[in-house]
Amino acid sequence: MTDTTRLSLFEAARVVARRDFRAILFSRAFLFFLLGPLFPIVVGALAGGIGGQVQRDATTNLMAVTMSDADTAAMLRARQALAEEIGYALPELGPDTSGDAPAEILARPGNTYAAVLSGTLQSPVVSAPPEQIERWRGAVAVLAASAQGAAPDSFPEVATQPVATSAAAARSDRIRTAQAGQLLLFLLMMLLAGMVLSNLVEEKGNKVIEVLAAAIPMDAVFFGKLFAMLGISFVGIAVWAGFVGAAFLLLGEQMPLLPEPALGWPAFAALAIAYFSLGYLLLGSLFLTVGGLAATVREVQTLSMPVTMLQLLVFFLAAAAITRPGSALELTAAIFPLSSPFAMLARAAQSEAIWPHALALGWQVLCVALFVRFGASLFRRRVMKSGRAGRAPKTARAA
Amino acid sequence: MTRPTLAQAHPVAQALAIEAAGLVKRFDGTLAVDGVDISVPEGAIYGILGPNGAGKTTTLRMLLGIIDPDEGVRRVFGHDRPHEVAKLIGYLPEERGLYPAMKCDDAIAFLGALRGLPLDIGKARGRELLEQHGLGHAIDRQIRHLSKGMAQTVQLLGTLVHRPKLVVFDEPFSGLDAINQGKLEQLIRRLADEGTTVIFSTHVIHHAERLCDEVAIIAGGKVPYAGSVDAARDRIPAQVRLETRAPGGTWRTALPDDARHDAKAGGSHFWYFPVPESGIAALLKRLIEGEAGILSLSIERAGLHDAFVEIAGEAAARALADDGASEAVR
Numbered sequence: 001m002t003d004t005t006r007l008s009l010f011e012a013a014r015v016v017a018r019r020d021f022r023a024i025l026f027s028r029a030f031l032f033f034l035l036g037p038l039f040p041i042v043v044g045a046l047a048g049g050i051g052g053q054v055q056r057d058a059t060t061n062l063m064a065v066t067m068s069d070a071d072t073a074a075m076l077r078a079r080q081a082l083a084e085e086i087g088y089a090l091p092e093l094g095p096d097t098s099g100d101a102p103a104e105i106l107a108r109p110g111n112t113y114a115a116v117l118s119g120t121l122q123s124p125v126v127s128a129p130p131e132q133i134e135r136w137r138g139a140v141a142v143l144a145a146s147a148q149g150a151a152p153d154s155f156p157e158v159a160t161q162p163v164a165t166s167a168a169a170a171r172s173d174r175i176r177t178a179q180a181g182q183l184l185l186f187l188l189m190m191l192l193a194g195m196v197l198s199n200l201v202e203e204k205g206n207k208v209i210e211v212l213a214a215a216i217p218m219d220a221v222f223f224g225k226l227f228a229m230l231g232i233s234f235v236g237i238a239v240w241a242g243f244v245g246a247a248f249l250l251l252g253e254q255m256p257l258l259p260e261p262a263l264g265w266p267a268f269a270a271l272a273i274a275y276f277s278l279g280y281l282l283l284g285s286l287f288l289t290v291g292g293l294a295a296t297v298r299e300v301q302t303l304s305m306p307v308t309m310l311q312l313l314v315f316f317l318a319a320a321a322i323t324r325p326g327s328a329l330e331l332t333a334a335i336f337p338l339s340s341p342f343a344m345l346a347r348a349a350q351s352e353a354i355w356p357h358a359l360a361l362g363w364q365v366l367c368v369a370l371f372v373r374f375g376a377s378l379f380r381r382r383v384m385k386s387g388r389a390g391r392a393p394k395t396a397r398a399a
Numbered sequence: 400m401t402r403p404t405l406a407q408a409h410p411v412a413q414a415l416a417i418e419a420a421g422l423v424k425r426f427d428g429t430l431a432v433d434g435v436d437i438s439v440p441e442g443a444i445y446g447i448l449g450p451n452g453a454g455k456t457t458t459l460r461m462l463l464g465i466i467d468p469d470e471g472v473r474r475v476f477g478h479d480r481p482h483e484v485a486k487l488i489g490y491l492p493e494e495r496g497l498y499p500a501m502k503c504d505d506a507i508a509f510l511g512a513l514r515g516l517p518l519d520i521g522k523a524r525g526r527e528l529l530e531q532h533g534l535g536h537a538i539d540r541q542i543r544h545l546s547k548g549m550a551q552t553v554q555l556l557g558t559l560v561h562r563p564k565l566v567v568f569d570e571p572f573s574g575l576d577a578i579n580q581g582k583l584e585q586l587i588r589r590l591a592d593e594g595t596t597v598i599f600s601t602h603v604i605h606h607a608e609r610l611c612d613e614v615a616i617i618a619g620g621k622v623p624y625a626g627s628v629d630a631a632r633d634r635i636p637a638q639v640r641l642e643t644r645a646p647g648g649t650w651r652t653a654l655p656d657d658a659r660h661d662a663k664a665g666g667s668h669f670w671y672f673p674v675p676e677s678g679i680a681a682l683l684k685r686l687i688e689g690e691a692g693i694l695s696l697s698i699e700r701a702g703l704h705d706a707f708v709e710i711a712g713e714a715a716a717r718a719l720a721d722d723g724a725s726e727a728v729r
Contacts, residue, residue: 005476006486007513012513023498211490215485380465
């Protein structure tokens, strides 16, 4: 028999998605969804202190030293000697023997130095962006004095040499963009996943699920529900984008701006949409599985709690990885399916490389397919039971 | 243990809508269905008869591919995977369910769309069907504003809107009043007349007896009998039902010793016993000579209920009767 006797997976998912999309769009839940972005603003304001701390931690205190070998060694010894007493207030020192000028060192791609120390012990020169230069002046004077073996009341004059910016400062700025992207992604995903969960529970409540399961594969039901909600989120995003656009037109430069991400805004926005979609599909498929297994709202709350906690942990993992690009932690966050969208979005803000994104997107698509297949199979095996089911197992009766 | 294959179970070539052999299903180690064999000829009205909890719904769900059997094989129109022929099937589950916010015609169109019917055609047919079934006034009404009976009708129409070749009803008479039960029986007959195969589960013997060409009797997850209703009834010999005015007399010697006796209010007496080997004419002669005062005498074939008791046992029959009584109270 030919394929005309059944719908394809895509067609079946489309039937479910179309119904769900229209039903949600004209429901009160959609209004709540539109109000959703207000929550990140409130949460963002509350979390300002925490964010500030992370920001401070994210600013590097590594200083390149380009003095003569003898002076550099003396400075390092002084740093070591003072570390126990006032180490927290001193910069980390890293000898740089490249011979490059301070401005060149600070402008190198991937540079992690916050400032460059040159000159001599008697006349040290600090080169750094203007907003950081004063931060180092006193510490360098103490180190230089100690390196000369001078008394504490005899400090050399420290010259300063402001540099327009540094790669490290740019990296610090981009971290803000990465953090903002991650936070928005997380809040949106949690909001949507919660909606898809309640949607399935409602479906079980009104008994439609068996009609769906009889007509089309459960995979199609899951995909249909997930994509309907994704469509809804795009409508919401379009509405919010309209408001933000209007605000820009009205307020112009008074609007707060985030630093430009490493990949530039267009590519970053495209990747943000892709990672949001896949992150939501991953989390949504987990929540759908939970919703499928739960019979009541109470059960849903009980079962969804571990998933929510897991997602929080995953978010923290990805957030922690922001300040450690290239580390094992960042790699783990990029590979683990649930944290991958967050970690990769942060990477898009901080790194120019494109190929890791192609790899990550492919991996995440594969994981979505696996999650949905697993959830649908679990649903079919565990949920569609009936009857009194009171008979003893065959083995028990045979015994 | 080796389970029968479909070829072993049904050696005679026959156009079958559904064939299943050795279906087994366990839920968390509990055996729900234990080796069910069923074959449903195309165009037949087929009943699955058994008390609540016997395994009817689980069997239907396996036949439709909603759940997979742990053991055994099933085919729908020759396909191992029932979803492959989903467009040919209509299914009305026992637990009826529609989206409360949907309008009636949209609900029917949606159910059709799940089976591959384009939405616009489904909507037009839905409106037509609603008119035909006296629900024209409710076409634009939301499901949440319908009575339970009306919502059931809407779902039934949604089950049929794509004109399936096989219709499966799980306890379709449950919750319907007598008038609507009659209408549903008519609908089932009409579907069969049009060549549609109809399978329904029920715990009410009369529905199966009135409608079905074939039945599967299911009890305790097993199917002790599957075949024609006539063959089931013929398992029990025909009985003589004699009604007399006199409670006794010399004519009693013409009756077997184990003849069952019922005295009725108003003075008449009923006697039930197998048809004697000597024949009815000889029996009649002796009754007349013995002045039994015959009020009536008939030879009765066993009903499906008697066959059910014979096949599935007293306990299952009692459970079936209890379910029927509970249903009547509801």
